[in-house]
Every structure is written in C-alpha cells, then in structure tokens.
Amino acid sequence: MKARQCKHNSRNMKRSADSEGEKRTKRRKLLQELGDKKIPFLGPSNRGFQQLWDSSYSGLILRKSCSLPAELHGRVQAALLTLRSKGCLLRDLVRVRDRDVFTAVSRALLGEPGHTYRYLDTRLFAIPWHNEDSDAKGQSCCDPDLRAACKALWELNTFFCSDVFQLKEGDRLTQCLKGEVEVKQGEEDETESKHSEESKNSEGGDSESRQSEEGDTESKHSEEWDIESKHSEEGCSLSKQEGEWDTESKHSSEEGESSQVKPSDTSVPTGYEHSGGKCPGWAPKAIGGTDAEPEKPVVELKHSLSDYHIEDKEQQESGQGCSQPSPPQVCTGPVKFNVTLLNYMDPAATSQLKEEPYYGMGKMAVGWHHDENLIIHSPVAVYSYTCHDDKGESSEGGSGEKACWRIGLKVAWDIHTPGLMLPLESGDCYYMRDDLNSTHQHCVLAGETARFSSTHRVAECSTGTLTYIQSRCQEALSNLHTDPETGSHRLLALLPTTLQHCEEIHNEVEFEWLRQYWFQGQRYARFCSWWTRPMEQLEKDWKLMETMTMLFLATVEEEGQAGEGRREMAETLLSALTDRHQQRQTWRDRCHSSLAQTLPPEEAPVDRPFWGVDDPGMPLPFDLADIINRVESLLWRM
Numbered sequence: 058m059k060a061r062q063c064k065h066n067s068r069n070m071k072r073s074a075d076s077e078g079e080k081r082t083k084r085r086k087l088l089q090e091l092g093d094k095k096i097p098f099l100g101p102s103n104r105g106f107q108q109l110w111d112s113s114y115s116g117l118i119l120r121k122s123c124s125l126p127a128e129l130h131g132r133v134q135a136a137l138l139t140l141r142s143k144g145c146l147l148r149d150l151v152r153v154r155d156r157d158v159f160t161a162v163s164r165a166l167l168g169e170p171g172h173t174y175r176y177l178d179t180r181l182f183a184i185p186w187h188n189e190d191s192d193a194k195g196q197s198c199c200d201p202d203l204r205a206a207c208k209a210l211w212e213l214n215t216f217f218c219s220d221v222f223q224l225k226e227g228d229r230l231t232q233c234l235k236g237e238v239e240v241k242q243g244e245e246d247e248t249e250s251k252h253s254e255e256s257k258n259s260e261g262g263d264s265e266s267r268q269s270e271e272g273d274t275e276s277k278h279s280e281e282w283d284i285e286s287k288h289s290e291e292g293c294s295l296s297k298q299e300g301e302w303d304t305e306s307k308h309s310s311e312e313g314e315s316s317q318v319k320p321s322d323t324s325v326p327t328g329y330e331h332s333g334g335k336c337p338g339w340a341p342k343a344i345g346g347t348d349a350e351p352e353k354p355v356v357e358l359k360h361s362l363s364d365y366h367i368e369d370k371e372q373q374e375s376g377q378g379c380s381q382p383s384p385p386q387v388c389t390g391p392v393k394f395n396v397t398l399l400n401y402m403d404p405a406a407t408s409q410l411k412e413e414p415y416y417g418m419g420k421m422a423v424g425w426h427h428d429e430n431l432i433i434h435s436p437v438a439v440y441s442y443t444c445h446d447d448k449g450e451s452s453e454g455g456s457g458e459k460a461c462w463r464i465g466l467k468v469a470w471d472i473h474t475p476g477l478m479l480p481l482e483s484g485d486c487y488y489m490r491d492d493l494n495s496t497h498q499h500c501v502l503a504g505e506t507a508r509f510s511s512t513h514r515v516a517e518c519s520t521g522t523l524t525y526i527q528s529r530c531q532e533a534l535s536n537l538h539t540d541p542e543t544g545s546h547r548l549l550a551l552l553p554t555t556l557q558h559c560e561e562i563h564n565e566v567e568f569e570w571l572r573q574y575w576f577q578g579q580r581y582a583r584f585c586s587w588w589t590r591p592m593e594q595l596e597k598d599w600k601l602m603e604t605m606t607m608l609f610l611a612t613v614e615e616e617g618q619a620g621e622g623r624r625e626m627a628e629t630l631l632s633a634l635t636d637r638h639q640q641r642q643t644w645r646d647r648c649h650s651s652l653a654q655t656l657p658p659e660e661a662p663v664d665r666p667f668w669g670v671d672d673p674g675m676p677l678p679f680d681l682a683d684i685i686n687r688v689e690s691l692l693w694r695m
C-alpha cells in the first residue's frame with residue numbers, strides 16, 4: 058500500500074527520528090569531552106567580553122533603553138501591564154515528545170490579523186494588533202483598553218521594523234550617547250544598574266496565582282524549550298545522567314551538585330555573577346580596543362545550517378499537500394515583523410526554575426533554544442521590561458538592587474567558544490540578526506523581579522494564516538456539488554489524487570486549526586472576538602468535508618466498481634482515515650490529561666469537534682475504528 062498519510066506527520070516523524078539518533082551521538086561525544094567541567098562564559102565585566110561578542114556573537118545587537126522614545130516606553134509598558142491585568146497572558150500546555158508540559162512563562166501572541174504562530178505542537182492565534190486604519194474602520198473585536206494595548210505593541214513593532222537594520226554592528230558602541238556609564242576597556246565595573254521609574258508590579262494575573270497549585274507539574278515547566286530545541290534543532294539541554302545531553306538534566310543540576318561549580322582549569326573568567334548577582338551598569342566597549350589577549354574562540358562543531366533549511370522546506374511542503382511545494386522563504390530586503398510573542402514571568406511566583414546546566418549562568422526562565430517557525434535568517438527584535446519592585450529597596454545592605462534579568466547565548470554544538478551573557482535593564486531591547494538564531498541558541502536567565510518581553514518575529518506563515526486555510530477549504534469544497542433544490546450532495550471528481558487532496562485538507566483544517574483552537578479553551582474568545590466567526594465558518598466547511606468523506610466511502614463500498622481504480626481509492630481513504638483516527642485520539646488524550654484538569658474552566662481544553670454516536674446531524678461517526686475495519690477488509694477481499 059502506498060504511504061498516503063498526511064506528510065505533516067509521517068515524513069517529519071521519520072526525519073526527526075533519523076536525526077535524533079545522530080544528535081544523541083553527537084551530544085554524547087561533546088558531553089564526554091566536557092566531563093564535569095563547566096564551559097566558561099563572559100559578561101560585560103569580564104575582560105575579552107567585547108572581543109567575544111564581535112568575533113562569535115556579531116549578530117547580536119543591543120539597543121539600550123535610552124535610544125527609544127520615552128512615550129513609546131510608556132505606552133508599551135502600560136500595554137504589557139494591561140494585558141497582564143486582563144489575564145491575557147497564559148501558560149501554554151504544550152506537547153513535547155508525547156508529553157504534556159506547561160510553559161514556565163505566560164504568553165500571548167499579537168500580530169497581523171489572521172496570523173498564527175506554531176511552536177511545540179501548539180498553534181497560537183494572534184490577537185490582532187490595531188493601527189489607525191482598523192480604528193478608523195471602527196473594527197472592534199475587543200474592549201478599548203485591550204485595543205489600546207495592542208496598538209502600542211503595533212507601534213513598537215513599527216519602530217522595530219525600521220530600526221532593526223539601522224544599526225550597523227559597530228554602532229552599538231555609540232547608540233546610547235547619553236550613556237549613563239562608560240566603562241573603559243578591560244576595566245571591571247561594579248556600578249550598579251539604574252532602575253528606571255516603572256510602575257509597580259502589583260496586579261496579580263491569574264496565571265501567577267495558579268502556579269502554586271500545580272505542585273509537581275511545575276518541575277517540568279522549565280524543560281520546555283530544551284526539549285523543543287531537541288525536537289527542532291539541537292536539543293541542547295545537557296544531561297549528565299545517562300551520559301548525554303538530554304532533557305532530564307534538571308534533576309542533576311537542581312540537586313545542585315555541580316551547577317554552581319566553576320571549572321578550575323579555565324583561564325577565562327566566568328564570573329558575571331560574581332559581582333553579587335547584581336547588575337553593574339555598563340556600556341559596551343569599543344571595538345578594536347586594547348583588551349589584553351583577546352580570547353580566540355574555537356568554533357569546532359558548528360552546527361550545519363543545512364538542517365535548518367531542510368526543516369523549513371519540509372514544513373512548508375507538508376502543510377500544502379502534494380500540490381504546491383514551494384521553496385523555503387529566506388529573509389531578504391526590508392523586515393516586516395508579523396507577530397510578537399509576549400512573555401511574562403514573576404520568579405517569586407514560580408517554583409523550581411532550572412539551573413543553566415552547561416555554563417553555570419544561573420536560573421533560567423526560558424531554557425536554551427532556537428526560535429522556530431521563522432523565515433530563514435529573519436531577525437528577531439526583543440523588548441525587555443522588568444517590573445520595578447519596591448520591596449528590594451531596603452533589603453540586602455540597602456543597595457536596593459535586585460539581580461537582573463539577562464540573556465545567555467551560546468554557539469550551537471560548540472563547547473569551546475565561551476558563552477555570552479548580556480544583562481538587560483528595563484526598556485533595553487536586543488536584536489538577533491543574520492543567522493544568529495540558527496547558528497546559536499539563546500536562553501533567558503531570571504532576575505528577581507517580574508519581567509515582560511515582547512519578541513517580534515517574521516513568522517513563516519505560508520500555511521499559517523486564516524486566508525491560507527480558508528482558501529484550502531474552498532479548494533476542497535469545490536469538489537462538492539450541492540443540489541440547490543434538494544440540498545443533496547455529490548462529489549464532482551472521483552480521481553484518487555483529487556480525493557486524497559480533499560482528505561488532506563480535511564485533516565489539516567481539523568487538526569491544525571479547529572482542534573488547536575479549541576484545545577486552548579475560551580482563551581481567545583474571552584478577550585477578543587476576532588477569531589470567533591472565522592472559526593465557526595471553518596467548522597462549517599469542515600463539516601461539509603465530513604460529508605465528502607462519507608460520499609467517498611460510499612463510492613468505495615459500492616458494488617460493481619472497477620478494480621484498480623477502486624483499490625487505489627480504498628487505499629487513499631484508508632490512509633486518511635487512519636491518520637484522522639490517530640490524531641483524534643491524540644487530541645482526546647491531550648484534552649483529558651492530568652495537567653489539563655488543573656486548568657480553570659475558562660482555560661480548560663475543549664475536545665471539539667466532538668459528537669455522540671447517534672448524532673443525526675453528522676454524516677460520519679467521531680470514532681472511525683469501524684469504518685477503518687470495513688475499508689481494510691474490503692481491501693483484503695480485492
């Protein structure tokens with residue numbers, strides 16, 4: 058029998074299985090080489106920091122807070138607080154290697170109307186951001202506060218679109234002319250960071266209050282990206298257990314035997330955190346300076362980019378069925394960020410953050426990962442907002458400073474180049490440009506106070522927009538004729554390829570859209586009605602496709618059908634139904650998992666579409682086991 062399964066699954070699964078083995082071997086080798094040692098990393102107070110940045114992390118650009126307009130800061134920060142107070146920021150219940158995991162950070166997606174962003178088997182549906190245009194048209198899908206918040210993030214997006222390529226590499230030296238602190242080359246600077254006057258972190262979103270109730274599940278949260286990266290690219294969470302870099306590393310590092318132990322035999326200072334875990338104010342040092350003995354980073358096991366390209370290409374093809382393969386989109390020309398993924402975390406309300414395992418950088422809010430589902434080589438722009446916390450002012454010797462948030466960067470598949478740690482003050486932005494995201498991984502290291510980030514991306518949306526899936530549905534439905542008098546239906550073409558195409562679209566709309574959407578419960582409809590009608594319409598289209606499958610089945614089961622053509626049709630049908638049956642089961646399991654049960658009703662996953670055995674409105678049963686058996690036995694008899 059020909060393999061006719063939805064390529065989305067079968068092909069990707071096979072490929073990832075192949076590369077998983079290779080990666081495991083590679084990982085094991087690196088781990089052996091590393092032994093018990095930690096890899097060095099440099100922060101701004103370390104000699105050689107700037108050289109390392111220039112030589113091995115040149116795609117990273119820091120945009121200090123002072124170089125953004127003050128009003129923009131004000132509007133963006135107010136917007137983030139609004140989104141939190143409205144409860145829009147929620148932890149995602151993602152699926153990783155057949156396991157359900159909550160993300161450690163709470164998230165929301167904002168973006169171009171009708172856009173989605175897919176990560177960790179989860180499709181996020183964008184709350185549309187608003188601009189003058191949509192305001193003028195009087196489109197209102199959410200309340201005025203939320204609209205204003207979305208608009209502020211759209212303004213930030215506009216700023217990033219024009220700014221992200223404005224800075225040349227060397228420009229980061231002068232970008233902040235106000236430069237509160239100048240650091241001379243090679244000098245350590247202990248000046249503490251200056252916190253801007255931000256509004257107090259007072260509103261407790263429901264995502265926070267929920268965290269403590271989740272008990273043991275919490276321990277898994279910080280693993281998400283580690284596992285993800287394993288899925289997508291490298292899987293670089295080191296496990297000293299079982300001698301491989303794996304997702305279980307948290308146990309060994311959390312038990313703390315080695316996570317804070319610095320390598321004794323390295324000549325590279327590793328101690329950004331040695332300045333008491335606080336953030337010295339600093340300014341980037343000049344390129345071409347006089348730092349003594351610049352470290353020559355050895356880049357040995359650089360990850361091959363080709364994987365990345367293949368992945369992207371397959372993603373696109375798979376979503377489009379066999380009819381319209383398209384080459385991978387590579388980012389050229391001016392940037393249009395089409396979505397922003399917002400992150401929020403309050404470390405005080407989050408238990409058991411995982412220690413960064415390879416470098417000893419500290420607690421991670423987001424583990425090592427590559428951003429996925431992006432146009433190749435497109436930049437990512439991040440706004441970082443750390444909530445000011447009064448409580449800290451009087452404690453710890455009166456310094457008033459709390460440990461700050463930082464991002465960590467590493468070269469993928471490389472244990473020789475020191476890591477880079479970049480502290481972020483509130484309002485600071487950073488850009489990941491060129492191939493930085495694919496050749497490197499990044500992580501987010503938790504400070505002490507709550508923090509938001511808005512991460513602007515050029516999502517690869519060839520199969521991820523509402524208009525795309527709507528046109529796919531029209532393609533399928535164009536093979537269905539409805540008698541205007543009687544309302545009865547019949548299929549127009551009976552070619553196996555046409556039928557296969559329709560069944561693939563049927564699966565795509567059911568699993569990539571309807572079930573993804575409902576799995577996230579009332580999450581979308583609660584804040585913004587934008588997706589409500591389109592989802593109803595997609596469900597109507599899908600229901601017509603159930604009719605098409607029913608007609609297809611009837612044709613296959615019809616006595617007296619010609620031999621070879623009939624066999625081919627039966628095989629096509631069987632393959633689509635088997636895939637559908639399995640995926641329905643997976644979604645049922647996800648909806649009823651023990652983690653899903655911990656969610657409040659308004660966030661709880663909904664297993665939809667679902668219908669009972671004798672639902673007269675539905676052309677076929679929900680459970681396809683009997684039909685699959687019928688088609689199988691029919692094939693045996695042929």
Ligand SMILES: O=C(O)CCC(=O)C(=O)O
Nearest residue numbers: 400423428439501510512
């Ligand atoms: O919060 C940040 O700075 C980055 C978060 C991140 O890496 C992500 O959301 O992919």
Ligand SMILES: [Fe+2]
Nearest residue numbers: 426427428499
């Ligand atoms: Fe990221």
